[in-house]
Amino acid sequence: MSQYDVLCIGNAIVDIIAQCNEPFLVENKIIKGAMNLIDAERAELLYSRMGPAIEASGGSAGNTAAGIASFGGRAAFFGKVSSDQLGDIYYHDIRAQGVAFDTKPLAGEPPTARSMIFVTPDGERSMNTYLGACVELGPEDVEEEKAQGAKVTYFEGYLWDPPRAKEAIRLTAQHAHAAGREVSMTLSDAFCVDRYRDEFLDLMRSGIVDIVFANSREIKSLYRTEDFETALNLIRRDCKLAAVTRSEKGSVIVRGDETVPIKAIPVHEIVDTTGAGDLYAAGFLHGYTTGRSLQDCGDLGSLAAGLVIQQIGPRPRQNLKEEARKVGLL
């Protein structure tokens, strides 16, 4: 029997979230809707210009792990924080959600990663991430038992930004596949895809990655096309299974020649889109690792994504298992 449903691997980041208006993004050269990588100096500058904020544990794959646990799934996480107050917060929150998290924290500098997230009135989030301690994640952080014991390993494309995390991913994938498990990834961000297009395609085509999560901008970036259908038909051939989100249009799941369109849930007001893709993956993977149909997997993803965008912060405050039961999905 498997020890975990999903092992998630990602940058362990505390989000610092504030509202801003559209001109602020332009004036500060922040690419809207994207993950902008920043160094310590720019982090200080942007923070000095940021309005009053709140803090919440985040990080793409960390959010997914928290979401899976909230659905009642068994989740584990690999990620690197430092031994500081933000690191304590990160440890607390993910463990309090029921996720197994045992990666050894850094003893000193650099500090725990933070992402300054500016939310515009339309609810779109623009992230500015200082990677901090995340740059130290490496193959020595791979816990073999968890890699072998999880039905699916899930990692974020963002891990190609720090220098050695990709080695951890390749090692984890070896353990997972040797144990007959599956490996999945999210393409993370259209600009991230642009930075690592060939490597991401190689991960898929070489079979290191079985399942791909992406949004429409990311697959269009991956295949350098403006046409969604073209990109969708290309990704069919490059991985076993792909789930592609399309904001209010819902999502599309493709597996070989099979195509499963999924609706978004009705949303009262988009407050903050942070975590939407992460929570879609959480719902999908919870369904997938508990043997549900692709339709159910997609609906669970839509539910979790739809809930998280109606609140501030990247991890839903609701118990997702209860929410799924309310609408008859579990």
Next chain:
Amino acid sequence: MSQYDVLCIGNAIVDIIAQCNEPFLVENKIIKGAMNLIDAERAELLYSRMGPAIEASGGSAGNTAAGIASFGGRAAFFGKVSSDQLGDIYYHDIRAQGVAFDTKPLAGEPPTARSMIFVTPDGERSMNTYLGACVELGPEDVEEEKAQGAKVTYFEGYLWDPPRAKEAIRLTAQHAHAAGREVSMTLSDAFCVDRYRDEFLDLMRSGIVDIVFANSREIKSLYRTEDFETALNLIRRDCKLAAVTRSEKGSVIVRGDETVPIKAIPVHEIVDTTGAGDLYAAGFLHGYTTGRSLQDCGDLGSLAAGLVIQQIGPRPRQNLKEEARKVGLL
């Protein structure tokens, strides 16, 4: 001309906010609705039992200062943090709101104060405060120019918990009164009143405090009576002006024989009552220091309090000046 409208003095605390159910409070011996003081060991224990949380700058008088600035008032703050990540967050948030905050941070231990706030399904908050660096606030932190230059000084009764903050208050009040200014306080918490009843009464009766903010539980505790009207008639004699909040019943302002009843604003859903009293004081003091009628002062207080309880966290995300304009109060 005055340099500031209001100088606020209080414990500089970062809130760690999570939801819990009613049995959790009982099992962990947390007094519901109160500020429970805890030491470092109990802080660690409670944190280990707390669910996933979010962090936000808080502290009673700090919230009031932020509220005044959000109304467009000129606010200053005295409070002690440490030179750590939570201290950086505290500095950032209050300054980003436009509050003048220059108290020198501690170089080392103890760390910045935090309050673990458990919010029950009814929206009530139960606070568990580790005072940390706040215990080091003392008369050496009084900035004479700000004390003399603010129309009203406002401090929290909670400052009687750390050892030397009361000396800072007495010194500030001397400077303020010598410059012809007024001094106000909040009674903070019914249990805090119980701890320092005689000292609080002495502050009022000796004229160190001119204006008192309290809720109905606090004035009943102050005068050891179960009857609200009795307590209200006693506080009339003990200070020049008092504003007493009564949750959904609104508030009552008394000045000598004058009595001004104030309505609460309609509230859609009580999400988290944290900051309600602090924001009432913010609205009131903004009105008061800009020469408005007691009715207007109370209505501004009701507005700010009513807004903050409809969100998570102790400082409203809205711009309070804009909100007040929308309803014709400014």
